[in-house]
Amino acid sequence: MELTQFEKTGTNEAKLTVKVTAEEFGRAVDAAIREKGKKLTVPGFRKGKAPKALLEKAYGREYFYQDAVNETYGYAYDMAVKEADIVPVDRANIELVDCSEDGYTFTAVVTVKPEVKVKDYKGIKVTKNVNVVSDEQVDAELNRMLERNARYVDVEDRPSQMGDIAEIDYEGFKDGVAFEGGKGEHYDLTLGSGSFIPGFEEQVCGHNVGEEFDVNVSFPEDYPSEELKGAPVVFKCKLHAIKRKELPAADDDFAKDVSEYDTLDELKASIKDKLQKKADEDTDRQIEEQLVDVLIANTEAEIPECMYDARIEDMASDFENRLAQSGLTLDEYLKYTGADKDAFLAGFKPQAERQVRVRLALEAIAQAENITMTKEEMDEEFKKLAERYEMKEEQVRQIVPEEDLAQDLCVEKAIKLVRDAAEVVDGAADDKPAEEAPKKKRAPAKKKTAEPVAEEASKTEESAAEEEAAPKKRASRKKKNDDIDPSMD
Numbered sequence: 001m002e003l004t005q006f007e008k009t010g011t012n013e014a015k016l017t018v019k020v021t022a023e024e025f026g027r028a029v030d031a032a033i034r035e036k037g038k039k040l041t042v043p044g045f046r047k048g049k050a051p052k053a054l055l056e057k058a059y060g061r062e063y064f065y066q067d068a069v070n071e072t073y074g075y076a077y078d079m080a081v082k083e084a085d086i087v088p089v090d091r092a093n094i095e096l097v098d099c100s101e102d103g104y105t106f107t108a109v110v111t112v113k114p115e116v117k118v119k120d121y122k123g124i125k126v127t128k129n130v131n132v133v134s135d136e137q138v139d140a141e142l143n144r145m146l147e148r149n150a151r152y153v154d155v156e157d158r159p160s161q162m163g164d165i166a167e168i169d170y171e172g173f174k175d176g177v178a179f180e181g182g183k184g185e186h187y188d189l190t191l192g193s194g195s196f197i198p199g200f201e202e203q204v205c206g207h208n209v210g211e212e213f214d215v216n217v218s219f220p221e222d223y224p225s226e227e228l229k230g231a232p233v234v235f236k237c238k239l240h241a242i243k244r245k246e247l248p249a250a251d252d253d254f255a256k257d258v259s260e261y262d263t264l265d266e267l268k269a270s271i272k273d274k275l276q277k278k279a280d281e282d283t284d285r286q287i288e289e290q291l292v293d294v295l296i297a298n299t300e301a302e303i304p305e306c307m308y309d310a311r312i313e314d315m316a317s318d319f320e321n322r323l324a325q326s327g328l329t330l331d332e333y334l335k336y337t338g339a340d341k342d343a344f345l346a347g348f349k350p351q352a353e354r355q356v357r358v359r360l361a362l363e364a365i366a367q368a369e370n371i372t373m374t375k376e377e378m379d380e381e382f383k384k385l386a387e388r389y390e391m392k393e394e395q396v397r398q399i400v401p402e403e404d405l406a407q408d409l410c411v412e413k414a415i416k417l418v419r420d421a422a423e424v425v426d427g428a429a430d431d432k433p434a435e436e437a438p439k440k441k442r443a444p445a446k447k448k449t450a451e452p453v454a455e456e457a458s459k460t461e462e463s464a465a466e467e468e469a470a471p472k473k474r475a476s477r478k479k480k481n482d483d484i485d486p487s488m489d
Contacts, residue, residue, distance in 0.1 A: 001018065001019070001020055001021070001024065001075070001076040001079050001080065002018070002019040002021065003016060003017070003018055003079075003080040003083045003084060004017045004018065004019050004105070005017035006084045009109065011114070011302050012089075012111055012112055012113075012114050012302060012303075012304045013109065013110070013111055013112065014084065014086055014109075014110055014112050015107060015108070015109050015110075016077070016080045016081070016084060016107065016108045016109075016110070017097075017105065017106075017107050018073075018076050018077065018080045018105065018106055018107070018108065019103060019104075019105045020072055020073070020076050020103045020104050020105070020106075021103045022101060022102045022103045023103075024072065024076075024103065025068060025069075025072065025101075025102075025103040025104060026101070028068035028069075028071050028072045029061060029064050029065065029068040030052070031068070031071065032064040032065075032067035032068045032071065033052050033055055033056060033061075033064050034052065035067070036064060036067055037050060037052065037055045040055060040058075040059065042054050042055060042058050061101070065099055065104075069096065069099065069104060073094065073106060076106075077092065077094070077106075077108055080108070081110075086110070086112045086113070087112060087113035088110045088111065088112055088113075089111050089112060089113050089304060089306060089307050089310070090110065090111040090304070090306040090307075090310070091110075092108040092109065092110040093108070093109040093110070094106055094107070094108050095107050095108075095109075111304045111306055113360075114301045114302055114303055114304065114360070115301065116299060116300070116301040116360045116361065116363070116364040117299070117300045117301070117364065118295060118298055118299050118300075118361045118364050118365055118368075119298040119299075119300070120298055121295060121298065121361075121365055121418050121421075122418070122421040123421060123422070123423055124290075124291055124294045124295075124418065124421075124422045124423065125422070125423045125425065126287050126290040126291060126294075126422050126423070126424055126425070127290070127424075127425050127426075127427040128283060128286075128287055128424050128425065128426050128427060129283060129286065129427040130283065130426060130427070131279040131280075131282065131283060132276075132279075133272055133275040133276045133279055137275055138268050138271050138272050138275065141271050141275060142250060142267075142268060142271060145258060146247045146248060146250060146254070147245075147247065149247075149248055149254075149257075149258060150245045150246060150247050150248070151245075151246050151248075152165060152243040152244070152245060152246070153243060153244055153246050154241065154242070154243055155209075155242040155243060155244050156209060156242075158208075158242075159205070159206045159207055159208050159242075160191060160204060160205050160206065160207055160208075160239065160242045161191070161205055161206075162191050162192040162201075162205060163190075163191065163192055163244065163245070164190075164191050164242050164243065164244050165188050165189065165190050165191070165242070165243040165244070165245070166188075166189050166191055166204050166239055166241075166242055167186055167187070167188055167189075167239070167240040167241040167242075167243070168184075168186075168187055168189055168204065168237050168238065168239055168240065169184065169185045169186065169187070169237060169238045169240065170182075170183065170184050170187065170215075170235045170236070170237045171183040171184075171235065171236050172233050172234070172235045173233060173234045173235075173236065174227075174228065174231055174232075174233045179227065179228065179233070182233075182235070186240060189201065189204065191204055191205055197217055197218075197219060197220060198217070198220070199215075199216075199217040199218075200215055200217050200235070203215040203216070203217070204237065204239070207239050208239070209239055209240065209241055209242055210238075210239065210240075211238070211239050212236070212237065212238045212239075213237055213238075213239075214234050214235065214236055214237070215234070215235040215237055216232070216233075216234055217232075217233060217235070218230060218231065218232045218233070219231050219233065224336070224337075224338050250264060251264055252264050254267075255267040287419070287422075287424065288415070288419065291415070291418055291419060291422060292354075292358050295358055295361045295362070295418065296354065296357050296358055296361065298361075299357055299360065299361040299364075301357070301360055303356060303357065303360065307356050308349065308352050308353055308356055311348075311352040311355055311356050312345055312348045312349060312352045315348045315351070315352060316344070316345055316348060319348075330344075359411065362411045362414040362415055362418075363407070363410075363411060363414070365414040365417065365418065366410040366411060366413065366414040369414070369417060371410045371413045371414055371417070372406075372410065373406045373409050373410060377409070378402060378405070378406060378409075381405060381409060382396055382397055382400075382405075385400065
């Protein structure tokens with residue numbers, strides 16, 4: 001293999017001209033004849049049993065050129081890239097120039113990693129907001145534990161009321177005709193949860209076990225279904241059972257039942273320690289986010305669009321895999337949310353751009369600071385990975401490219417360097433109880449639905465999947481080049 005020409009054809013584009021010698025190509029053609037000959041027939045011989053010389057005579061040596069090119073050009077391209085000292089960030093556009101017994105020549109036009117400059121990455125001033133866990137936060141967490149350990153008691157001596165769990169049948173009718181997806185049986189509805197459309201739960205209140213009754217409501221104007229959007233409907237309901245939640249007493253016995261501690265005071269102290277640890281971790285993340293913001297602002301680079309596209313593709317693939325784990329396909333998700341594929345992918349772009357820019361910035365810092373990984377550090381990291389995934393270290397080394405892992409670890413060292421060199425100023429202490437994010441309204445599900453994915457889907461999309469029109473609110477990768485055709489037609 002010989003890199004005969006290298007030229008920059010654009011800001012982030014290069015063209016390589018590569019020659020594969022007659023000797024290298026000849027060996028590849030011989031190998032292709034042996035391999036392809038296993039499937040070929042020559043008169044007088046069983047399939048795949050003809051000698052090499054007869055195969056060449058019967059089919060012609062040129063017949064095997066394409067297989068030989070496709071077997072060798074990938075290696076030749078990789079060697080040329082290494083010799084040119086460039087880092088491709090997208091699939092190369094390969095074009096065959098000539099091909100004969102004397103070898104072949106091809107050109108590769110490729111988008112390369114951009115030049116990156118990061119200014120003033122040392123001494124960045126950031127604010128550290130100290131969050132001290134309050135007694136109110138501890139009590140709130142304790143109450144959540146009490147809620148999780150609550151028991152449900154049947155109610156038979158009074159009508160249903162807010163806070164009860166009502167076991168109901170329901171079927172929805174529009175203009176006297178039942179609509180699709182508007183039926184449920186023995187559904188446990190927590191009254192006051194806001195799970196169903198406005199007005200539904202309030203009308204279930206006041207009824208006794210065994211009663212049948214109508215609920216008259218209208219679907220919201222922004223309801224996804226065009227047929228039901230803003231439509232007045234009637235749900236015919238039957239109340240099978242009423243249950244009320246009974247919380248355990250917050251005492252030493254409760255502490256013994258749910259934890260390793262003997263007293264409530266010890267349990268609360270443990271809760272406070274865990275909350276404070278999480279608050280400290282959140283503070284560290286906030287500091288890192290501030291550093292990232294400044295790094296991005298101080299980074300100069302003309303980043304090719306394909307790098308953003310590749311990151312978006314990776315993020316969308318991860319999202320799709322998580323959907324699959326919840327029993328949902330991407331097509332179903334898009335249908336439920338009313339989004340098209342282009343809008344779905346566009347929702348990832350801001351985060352993808354941020355991730356690509358900060359990664360390039362940190363790689364540039366690592367290079368500027370001569371950050372490297374020692375053999376001992378790499379061995380230790382492979383050992384950790386093997387323990388984490390319960391695999392043999394040799395298997396991990398086969399799966400995880402050492403060069404990629406080393407680069408990831410150098411990036412980690414780079415952000416640590418930036419953090420250690422930052423000027424951290426304490427901000428005002430915030431001892432207010434942390435507010436929980438409002439919970440998404442979830443629909444009664446006949447199958448698993450996908451949980452919302454923070455910051456990766458579009459902010460304007462609903463992340464929870466919709467099931468049916470029931471009375472509920474819906475609210476760095478390397479790419480392989482394609483085989484090339486040596487026919488030059």
